[in-house]
Amino acid sequence: MSMQNTARRTFSSLSNSNYRKYFFGQTTSLVGTWMQSTAQSWLVLVLTHSATDIGWVVALQTLPVLLLGPYGGVIADRVDKRKFMIVLQIFMGLQAATLAVLSLTHHASFVAVCILAVILGLNNSFENPSRQAFIMEMVGPEDLRNAVGLNSTMNNVARAVGPAVAGILIASVGEGWCFAINALSFVAVVGSLMSMDESQLVRTERTVRAKGQLLEGFRYVRRSPQLALPLLMMALVGTLAYEFQVTLPVMAERVFHGNSAIYGYMTAAMGIGAILGGLVTAARGKTGLRALINAALVFGVTIAFAAFAPLLALDLAALALVGYGSISFLSMANSTLQLRTDPQMRGRVMALWAVAFMGSTPIGGPLIGWMTSMFGARIGLAIGAGSCIAAAAMGTIGLRRVQRRRALLGATN
Template identity: 55%
Template structure:
């Protein structure tokens, strides 16, 4: 079982990619915590924090489909070198502005929008690069290990950020994130390009965005998970808004408390990701089960009374959220045809990240006026609604997409006309 859990790491290029991303994502989580805390220091408002988070993800909502189309057209490794370099530069400049005490709230908003614009291209490119590194047979395992990596970084990064903010200041976190991008840039440069399995590039032509949307709309195994993710992403994954307020108002803590809360989620998420890597299933039915489990975990986090109990509940939230994310991501990648995969995963980014401009302010207002626990309860309700929607859609989803079987390398995942409803 343990050997099967780490199957994808037998691929040398994936080991490089995995190691580089691990270092970089620790820095990314440090910056996320630092940015939220900086906004609270500059404004003191949960509503403003929600608006800043919304500004960061608005470009993903507006430009995400174009980013996916670019990922379908371009050499993904070269595109990642460009986007990761841009992200490093943004972190460096924001860090310098912060440590020199020049930073103002409007500057943070500008950098948040710029970060979102780069991520509109970077997110679908990173997700669709993984199949080119490991191939279809190891895709599910690689996606799950990526979830483990992301959430292990979530466990480490925020805890380090909380300590650094309290001891050295917010700006140091941004500078550390800028330095962390060197690891992923080096990994991309060291990869054996002759061992990659690139998808055929999509030639430029009219109507390609509309073609991708029509493909998703005609495939119930794709649109149902995307609509579920839209509900959950809008109101449940707003932890950048809820957790700082929960730390500051709900349990009367400080930046270290916020870091520990995010780390608790990360530890739980890493455990959940390992479980998915070892035994995880994909398809519509596992997504419904995962959404219901996520609702239960969020509901528990909304009602527990003390900090230790809250940390335990947040660990469960992290585990359940990772199972839902990894299941949905793998489902879409296994079902979608390779020539549409960039556009499909761009829509996944839009529903997950791009929904924040809508959900961030809503959750911010709810948490500001009714308390952060009400924000968690709102997320639990959204997860229940997603599970109900998935159940309603099951009769329209082909049986082979309700519970996806493992495939061999000779049988890459495809979607035929008969599977579309």
Template identity: 50%
Template sequence: MVSSLRQRNYRLYFFGQLVSVMGTWMQTVAQSFLVLDLSHSGTVLGLSTAARFVPILLFGPAGGLYADRHDKRRILYATQTLSGLLAAAFAILTATGVIRIWSVVMLALALGFVNVFDNPARQSFITEMVPPEDLANAVTLNSVAMNLARVFGAALGGILVAALGLATCFAFNAVSFVAVLASLAAMNAAMLYPSRRVKQRKGQIRAGLAYVRETPGLLIPLLMIALVGMLAWEFPVTLPLMASRVFGGGAGTYGLMTSVMGAGAVVGGLVSAARAKLRARSLCLAAIGWGVAITVAALAPSLWTELVVLLFVGYGSITFNSYAKTTLQLTARPEMRGRVMALWGLAWQGSTPIGGPLVGWIAQATDPRWSLIVGGVPTLLCGLLALPALARVDRRALAAASETSATPGAERAAVSGSA
């Protein structure tokens, strides 16, 4: 379940990320309620959330190519430092009372440009800290760290917003990036498993896109991720509106809902990490279960019922997400991994500029419950529709593995006969 933590470099990275992402979730809670305080609009909340992901939508593949060409650890030094500075800017503007919607959007856009380079480098760097046999476990445990951070970060964020104000959450996030920078500095470079860097040539982004288009084991999961990321993974928009308009709560209620969902995700992550083998069709089964859970969460009659269901929503979210990332990491060729993971970021987060405002508008125009339904039902349907295709991918992979394992035996037999 935790085999990848035996690797010292990955262990440092894991705990550094845990601290940093706690700060990020504290900022997420604070930013959502900052926007609602300034605008009183679900649509504006969706637009401000989407602004962070517009650069990924426009430039995500270029960031992936940059990661394939350069030292990923050095990229992370730069991107994590810039992220900390932007969080500090949020804190100062909020504390001084000069923050406005336009400045929230501009800071979110700036963070999005940082994430264009940070996301593919951070995701593909995992493969350089562990041997191949620990990769699936490392990817899943990384998702566990994200959700452990969500549990504690969102809960602390809700408490700090109520007790000390919004600016405190932004300040804590700024300081939390020190943990990541310290973990990178403490790594032993000799214990890394660096991938071969891609030499600069023309048409490499197009080559990455063509590679994905011709590889069903990559294309189908990425299409699923794009749909689910656009409609279902909009919880920074849907949960604040559910907390305030359906259940009559505030930042504390939102923090509690996010923490409960994160707790379910931690359990799901540990179960996923313990799996010895992962098949492509497992992603479809995860999508089906997650879609059902999101739809049931939309119909919950009370806050306590909602909290129980959100445990299963969290379980489904990390199962789907970790299966998706693991499938892509294991299927992609090493020299294409940065570009493939950039497309994961484009599909998962770059779809938010479309989905965030759409989901926010649906919640504003109708009822926040519908903002969950339009995520849950399509997630369920895409799992059902993709299941036959990914089952074929599994059968081809099994046949190829059988041929590979049979060949050495045949060669040994031939050698024995000739002797």
């Protein structure tokens, strides 16, 4: 009975038919997305033989999120999120199809990859806050923590499967087929969104267009340390730690003298660890600053182990722990923000989350790429480990200040 209860608790949000459709459609699409991410990094390495150039492509793909992400959150608060996501997912499929045609016809160039990366980034700057806020509309507050944990598991099942399949395809038939499969995978998520029962959605009242809504989002976060601290921690970790698409290809090729298949195995090892982390978070997930600080510290320690593992087998084991720590940190931060945000502000707050997580890459991607080129992939990973530990320290200092302020207010009252 206890195992049945655990299973029921772990997958409780899947009892919602709309979320169940979305979950399986998005899982299919994310497998393709991770295949494309893996193939794109390898394609750039083949075209330019430069880790710095991989970093620049990643930066260009995420720069629009940094610049336009907050405005994307304003739009998310104004529109029908389901319909908006359908349009954006279709455009993402067309971007992947274009990259597939260029690669399969041997017309792919570094400049073309950069242009398409910017196009995808423009789409992501609007799609990400809508998708994050739409989770609440599908499942409601009672199942939000569980759904966020399962979303993380979904993403990392795809992380485990996608890069492994991509590595095999790259070695056998080339990068182009990875992009083509990703283009086709968007049919699944678009179909799931179109087939939803709208009457079951927990609609958030749309924000009426007015002046100052962008700045209102920043002021709202600044007034609440429970929102500001997780975002600042995420910005630091997102800038320097989540640059695995820059460091791991170089780690595979130059540290362990492997090919694209080894790179796929390394990314898949992270995904396997993250699947376990996502399931544990879905069943027993915690929220709040204290839990987030502990997760950041664990994440940093595991990255340090991966950075200096002397053998490939040990590095794969360490990367599995990195995946576990990564998803624990992400899920706790995401749930903490969503549960502490007013419904009418959720799109804007989650847009700032996207800026902290993805939008910080234009800074971190080239920086870690340059550091990796100059000092090696191990140092690139070690910098990420240090950023996690620094974020934990920053969170601890901020939490103590919040507690001290509350104590003073209590004594005054």
